Amino acid sequence: MTGFDSHLFEGRTVVVTGAGRGIGAAVAAAFLHCGASVIAHAGRDLSHAEGDLLSRVPSAARSRLVLLTEDLAAPDGGAQLADQVLARTGVIDVLVNNAGTMGGRIRAGEETAETYDHVLDLNIRSVVALTGCLLPALRASEQASIVNTVSISARAGGSAGSALYAGTKAFVSGWTKTLAKELAPDGIRVNAVSPGTIMTDFHRRYSTPEKLEATAAAIPLKRLGMADDCAPAYVFLAAGSLSGYVTGQVLEVNGGQLMP
Ligand SMILES: NC(=O)c1ccc[n+]([C@@H]2O[C@H](COP(=O)([O-])OP(=O)(O)OC[C@H]3O[C@@H](n4cnc5c(N)ncnc54)[C@H](OP(=O)(O)O)[C@@H]3O)[C@@H](O)[C@H]2O)c1
Structure with missing residues (x-):
C-alpha cells in the first residue's frame, strides 16, 4: 500500500468496525500504514479476516492491530462491542x-419483523449505541474524529429491494450532520464517506455480474470502485492535520456515478 504518510497517525488509536473484509479491511490497513494502533472489529467472527484484512497488514504492523468480534445485528451488539x-x-x-449490510433484497411489502430488525439494528442501532458508549473515550482525545460509512443510495435511492438499507444509510447521513453540530464544542469532528458501487463481497452477494457490468458502463470513470479507492477518504476525514476545518460532510466516492 503506497501513498500514505507512515507518521500521520503515529501514537493514535483508531477503532474500525466491519474491518475483516471489504471496505473496512482497506480502511483498517490504511490506518496501520499511517502508524496508528488499530482496534479492528472484524465482523461476526474471524473467518474473513485471514483472507482480507490480515493479508493487507505487514508483519511489522501486526503488533499494532487488535482483532475483536461481535454480532452488531444483536440488539445489544453495539454496547457489547464498546465494552470490549x-x-x-x-x-x-x-x-x-x-x-453494515443490505440483509438481502427485500421488496416493498415483503418486509418481516426479522428482516426489518436485522437491517435497522445493524445499520442504525449498533452505530448509535457504539458511538454513545465510546464518547467519553473520544472526548479524552485531543483531536477526535468520527467517520461513518453511508452509501450513494442514501441520496440517490438504491436499486430494487434495497429500500430499508437505503433508508438506514439516509438516517446515518442525517445523524452524522446533527452529531457534527452537537459534538463540535467537544472538538470532535463527525463526517461520513459515501461509497458508490464498490466491488466487495457486498455486491458478490446482492448483484448479478450483468447488473454490475451495466453499472460500470454508466459510471463516468467507466469502472466499479475498489475498497482501496475508498480508504484514503477515511484517512483524510479522520486526520485533523488534513481536514481540521471539515465537519458534518458526506464525501462521495463513486467514480462520478452521482454528482450531488
Ligand atoms: N460495497 C458497496 O458498493 C457499498 C456501497 C455503499 C456503502 N457500502 C457500505 O460499506 C460498508 C462495508 O461494506 P462492504 O462493501 O465492505 O461489505 P462486506 O465486504 O460485506 O463487509 C461488511 C462488513 O460488515 C460486517 N458485518 C455485516 N453484518 C454484520 C453483523 N451482523 N455483525 C457484525 N458485523 C457485520 C461484516 O462482517 P462479517 O464478515 O461477519 O459478515 C464485514 O466485516 C457497509 O456499511 C456497506 O453498507 C458498501
Whole structure:
C-alpha cells in the first residue's frame, strides 16, 4: 500500500468496525500504514479476516492491530462491542462506523419483523449505541474524529429491494450532520464517506455480474470502485492535520456515478 504518510497517525488509536473484509479491511490497513494502533472489529467472527484484512497488514504492523468480534445485528451488539473496546483503551482518536449490510433484497411489502430488525439494528442501532458508549473515550482525545460509512443510495435511492438499507444509510447521513453540530464544542469532528458501487463481497452477494457490468458502463470513470479507492477518504476525514476545518460532510466516492 503506497501513498500514505507512515507518521500521520503515529501514537493514535483508531477503532474500525466491519474491518475483516471489504471496505473496512482497506480502511483498517490504511490506518496501520499511517502508524496508528488499530482496534479492528472484524465482523461476526474471524473467518474473513485471514483472507482480507490480515493479508493487507505487514508483519511489522501486526503488533499494532487488535482483532475483536461481535454480532452488531444483536440488539445489544453495539454496547457489547464498546465494552470490549474500552477494556483495551480509554482514549480513542478515531472511530470508523463501517459495519453494515443490505440483509438481502427485500421488496416493498415483503418486509418481516426479522428482516426489518436485522437491517435497522445493524445499520442504525449498533452505530448509535457504539458511538454513545465510546464518547467519553473520544472526548479524552485531543483531536477526535468520527467517520461513518453511508452509501450513494442514501441520496440517490438504491436499486430494487434495497429500500430499508437505503433508508438506514439516509438516517446515518442525517445523524452524522446533527452529531457534527452537537459534538463540535467537544472538538470532535463527525463526517461520513459515501461509497458508490464498490466491488466487495457486498455486491458478490446482492448483484448479478450483468447488473454490475451495466453499472460500470454508466459510471463516468467507466469502472466499479475498489475498497482501496475508498480508504484514503477515511484517512483524510479522520486526520485533523488534513481536514481540521471539515465537519458534518458526506464525501462521495463513486467514480462520478452521482454528482450531488
Ligand atoms: N460495497 C458497496 O458498493 C457499498 C456501497 C455503499 C456503502 N457500502 C457500505 O460499506 C460498508 C462495508 O461494506 P462492504 O462493501 O465492505 O461489505 P462486506 O465486504 O460485506 O463487509 C461488511 C462488513 O460488515 C460486517 N458485518 C455485516 N453484518 C454484520 C453483523 N451482523 N455483525 C457484525 N458485523 C457485520 C461484516 O462482517 P462479517 O464478515 O461477519 O459478515 C464485514 O466485516 C457497509 O456499511 C456497506 O453498507 C458498501
